[in-house]
Amino acid sequence: MKNSLKLLLLSSVFILSSLEQSLAAEVELDRVAAVVNSGVVLESEVKDLITSITLQAKKNNQTLPSDRALRIQVMDKLINDAIISQLGERMGVQISDAQLDETLANMAKENKQSLESFRQALVSDGLDYEKYRENVRNELISGEVRRASLRRRIYISPQEITNLLSVMKEQTNADVEYRLGHILIEFPNNPKQADISAAKVRAEKVLELLNNGSDFTNIAMTSSGGGNALEGGDLGWKTINEMPTLFSELVDGQDKGSVFGPIRTGLGFSIVKLVDIRGRQTMEVEEVKASHILIKPSIILSEAKAEALLQGFVEQLNAGEADFAELAKKHSEGPTSVRGGDLGWSEPSKYDPAFAEALASLDIDEVHKPFRSSFGWHIAKLTGRRTLDATEQMNENRVYQLLYNRKFGMEGARWIKELRDEAYIEILETGKK
Known part of the structure; x- marks a missing residue:
């Protein structure tokens, strides 16, 4: 009996030891x-x-x-x-x-x-x-x-729209697009003068390397603190009115391959390269006309119930038992409910991406099944499509979008920096179990 018990205990120890080694090996795979x-x-x-x-x-x-x-x-x-x-x-x-x-x-x-x-x-x-x-x-x-x-952080005044409209009417390069590369040498949080001076020294060294033939993409991936660092600092194609004003003043009229900087901003020192220039590619703009019903989940109404409620509306609509506008007036929580959910004509890019994707998949008068956006749960009905010649079109909506895109990039960088400054971050160089 004692020998049997001893063997059982030894077996248990062996099994536990094996399990511990196995678990340790598993953790070792992912630190x-x-x-x-x-x-x-x-x-x-x-x-x-x-x-x-x-x-x-x-x-x-x-x-x-x-x-x-x-x-x-x-x-x-x-x-x-x-x-x-x-x-x-x-x-x-x-x-x-x-x-x-x-x-x-x-x-x-x-x-x-x-x-x-x-x-x-x-x-x-x-x-x-x-x-x-x-x-x-x-x-x-x-x-x-x-x-x-x-x-919530971006405000565009009517005066800004009026001013840009006036500028665009006088521009001869409004149809030119520039592809920019960007390297940001960041300031630390609450920088002192010594921090600013050190950042400028680093930026000047980067500029010197670039002027001596070093690869911009490689240096951006190595040194930039900008959000596009892993893309080699590529900011994509932008018109003169879409890029930050500091950049547009530098690149306007300059040759492809030119490098500018260091440019001081609120985030640090920027170095900009004019990678390429081309004529504006987009000659036409598609607009869609749509209606929607929005249900916002809450403590009382769960995500699943909101989706199920809208699915019930879709079934009623497909069966011809309900009218979209009447359902929207009665149930939609969006500001368009008083208009029967009518959103009017708009460029799809102005909508939440999930909403734009839903509309892109619809035929005229088709209703999309329930889908989630950052605002809540929707069903959407496409009521029209049209294509406009946008070559000379400079309406207030387009100017607003240009200004919004310009501010979005700069404000986005400030926003993520603020989030990081408030967060607890500990980088473990060798990892830990």
């Missing part, structure tokens, strides 16, 4: 790379993003900075993502599987692929499709949180 408030950034997330960037760089024949510099930039992005994701959770922002599938289908369509061939291409590149799918969900949530947060 904590950083603590961000009450959440973490995992080492696997860092490695996945580095792999994705490396694959993209190979496709584009682009050189990458050192492993250490790339890791710093990747960590910076993932920390920002974690902070925004936590804010999204507090705001109740969600992206349903249906919204996510629709977005992925549109991404595949843009690449002229079916969703299955799009998935196979990602797998062939060595990416985990399910992780990629969740990363897209996180990016959508991040976008909605960013737009909802910045919308």
